[in-house]
Amino acid sequence: MISNSSAIIVAGSDPLASVVAGALTYLIGEPEVMAHLESEIRSSFPSEKDITAESTKNLPYLQAVLLEALRLCPPVLDSMRRVTPKDGAMIAGHFIPGGIMVGVTAYAAFRAAGTFASPDKFLPERWLQSDSGMQEYPGFHPFGFGPRSCAGQTLAWAEMRLLLTRLIWNFNIRDTKSGTVPPWTS
Numbered sequence: 001m002i003s004n005s006s007a008i009i010v011a012g013s014d015p016l017a018s019v020v021a022g023a024l025t026y027l028i029g030e031p032e033v034m035a036h037l038e039s040e041i042r043s044s045f046p047s048e049k050d051i052t053a054e055s056t057k058n059l060p061y062l063q064a065v066l067l068e069a070l071r072l073c074p075p076v077l078d079s080m081r082r083v084t085p086k087d088g089a090m091i092a093g094h095f096i097p098g099g100i101m102v103g104v105t106a107y108a109a110f111r112a113a114g115t116f117a118s119p120d121k122f123l124p125e126r127w128l129q130s131d132s133g134m135q136e137y138p139g140f141h142p143f144g145f146g147p148r149s150c151a152g153q154t155l156a157w158a159e160m161r162l163l164l165t166r167l168i169w170n171f172n173i174r175d176t177k178s179g180t181v182p183p184w185t186s
């Protein structure tokens with residue numbers, strides 16, 4: 001019980017705070033993206049009490065911003081290891097014998113130039129499709145994959161949406177040294 005509780009407290013607080021902090025850092029460096037998000041949020045909620053886990057589901061640009069922040073600032077830096085089955089497995093075109101530990105770090109997978117155009121740029125638009133739904137990219141699994149994927153991902157999404165929406169609804173968040181952008185966003 002003690003170790004499960006500590007896992008839930010750590011897993012349930014730090015990762016999503018890191019993603020929202022990452023989103024804000026990039027938003028501050030990209031005033032047009034910030035303006036787009038402010039406009040979507042402020043035109044959707046007449047008062048702060050209208051901002052709920054449910055109502056924020058209907059904001060596609062918010063979702064695109066958070067997906068892009070999850071891509072560029074993946075909070076789980078470990079390689080999410082798995083062990084190959086007894087008879088081995090084909091992985092990315094290579095045969096890997098059984099019993100071998102394999103993994104890929106999120107940072108490398110999410111910035112792969114073969115998957116994402118301009119991989120180091122903060123471009124929420126890459127997630128928006130003309131019809132409903134978000135663009136999907138192979139290998140993008142910020143919450144892991146399969147039966148041991150993140151147990152808290154629905155809660156994490158709700159918390160990230162609420163946190164960022166309420167911050168943007170209430171405050172004009174800007175770089176105080178106007179004209180400068182954080183070096184890692186350029």
Ligand code: HEM
Nearest residue numbers: 011012015016076080142143144145148149150151152156
């Ligand atoms: C943005 C926020 C979060 C991210 C990016 C994230 C990501 C992940 C990842 C990558 C894993 C490993 C999955 C795998 O091995 O395939 C994981 C596991 C886990 N996460 Fe999260 N997580 C987040 C938030 C949360 C929250 C809010 C909770 C709970 C309140 C939570 C609870 C857990 C638990 C219990 C596991 C272990 C699942 C298992 O081994 O069966 N996570 N998370």
